[in-house]
Amino acid sequence: MEDMKQALKVALEKAVAKLGAEGVDIPVQDVPDNKSGDYGSPAAFALAKKLKKNPVEIANDIIANLELPKGIASVEAVGPYINFNVDIGSFVQQVIASDLKAKPRGQKMIVEHTSVNPNKEAHVGHLRNIVLGDSTARILRADGYEVEVQNYIDDTGRQAAESLYAVEYFSAEYDGSKKYDHWLGELYVALGKAKAIGSEEEQEKIEAGVVEIMHRLERGELRNEVIEILNSNLETYWSLGAEYDLLVWESNVVDSGFMDAGLSILKNSEYVSTATEGKFKDALIMDVSEFIPGLEEPNVVLVRSNGNAMYVCKDIGYHLWKVGALKGLKSEVFATQPSGKVLYTSSVTGEVDPDGQSFGGGVKVVNVIDIRQRHPQEIVKTALKLSDDARGADVHHHLAYEVVKLEGQDMSGRKGITVAIDTALEEIIKRTKETIHEKNPDLANSDEVARQVGLGALRFGMIKSEATRIIDFRWEQALNLQGDSAPYIQYAHARACSILRAATDVDISKADWSKIGELELALAKTIVKVPDVIALAAKEFAPHTVAQYALDLATSWNGYFNHKDDEGKPDTKVLDSEEGLKEARVALVMKVRDTLAYTLDVLGIAAPQEM
RNA sequence: GCGCCCGUAGCUCAGCCGGAUAGAGCGUUCGCCUCCGGAGCGAAAGGUCACAGGUUCGAAUCCUGUCGGGCGCGCCA
16 A cells, blocks of 8 residues: 555656656655645656756646556646545555555564663663663564564673672672662662772772672672672563563673684784784774774774783674674573563573574674764774675664753763662653543553553653654653653554444444545555654664654544534544444544554554553 | 764754655643543644755755854773
């Protein structure tokens, strides 16, 4: 059905060819609401020079030579524009019958998101990452890709070490009175404070303690301690509806030899060399100047002159594995997630691709990482290019998102100036419960619905605008359940469900499509855009386009629902419609409901039937 | 200094691979439940699309420059 524009394009190109202008690309677009026609083309403008005629004349010439494709009722020239009217009945009927979902492509995309340091509770800055990543994964899946979601666990980093040392330093004992990661986060912040205000000896003591923990982490001695934190974090991620295929631990990337193997590969590149003189003497450096603009220094250090590899080498090794240039990451079952999907984890004691799984080796990797990490991401990307991978630059996409501020202020996990995801979710669900109590006190499963609506609102706020926008997290705004929000869309869906509950005895096979009109057509024209919207969002890794579309569709449906005639009386009452029209309208409402639910699902937002 | 991102209504944002009068939400004002759900709908008011050039039949959209704001550019992670 989305082929309508394509069909018009072909028809126009044929007509244009007859006029002596072959091989011209003819655009077909939506017609603005105030003009007559459903689809239109400004083709005449482009041909004016070539044919040496004025556009209005050309438009008429084209129309004279045009064979209307099936489903088009009429064509007219509106000034220089060529506008088409579809056959309303057959168009709407076809939209309703069409499958809006993409076919499988047989290609695997690897999406890495979350990747929160396992040392504290996740906050609303991380929320943006998780929601963006999870939505992107869902969009890619909807566009026909197989998607493997990975969550990278930095188990050898300083942050985890600080938190674990803080427990020791304060001789703290976990008593279960609060969530483990929250408890640990407080100790982490307290340790930072103790270090900042402590005496020199105290600072040295803390530093020595942290370093010792780091060594133990590197030796893998504290895996269980990290798992405890991770489990606590996972509760949060799962509560958001995010799930993963594989946890990849940094220490396992090293154990698997990917870092060394990656360096071996890179050493074959003419851009990588060991400096024999100058400030990088004895260090392994990579010349990135051809690939990354805006650097004063063209070289980046991969291995220090003392022989220690830079952090980015681990990332390079990991990514070479992601794209299939390295193999052999061992893994095993880690947990069963809320949906029942099994989560695997990298592990030295596991095996390569257990249970018939096939991890890694994606045609493309998408990394959801904040925009400040752009530079190291560029280095990884450059390394992939230099690794002789024929697919070149396109294998790596950094989905860079701007930071989240808190009431206009910078957040800081280190200083504890944050709002935890758990807290935000709890608050918004509380607010939603109040709203339900007020508007629909008899709602049966109100707790679950409140969770779905509250979570939806929270997620939607994170993806409704472009990733390149700074988000200012403000409570007043976050707790608002009206307007440009998920509840608005969910409400539209619930309304459609409400009608359909009362329409169970309607036999839609008795629909008389000749009875429907412009109002139904407008709705159908919005519905039919879904595949294009999903495809564009997948191509550009832009979840916000789906969010904006969902709002459009809900608006379109709400407008239809509330439509009144010239005397101010409702004229779109589905169930009060005459025979034939009623059935057609019910069929359309079903399509609206399904499409709203589908787009919400692609955004990871539930569509309750009542709210 | 160089590079990247952002600048559209009072505020928060869509629109940006060029097309017809620049669209929402919040806020303000007015109206709409004897009508399938008012978390909704309709209307009013609110815009030199930062500024200046350029390309084009046509520019919020593409190019150049300027001005504001943010971020990045380490033998840190």
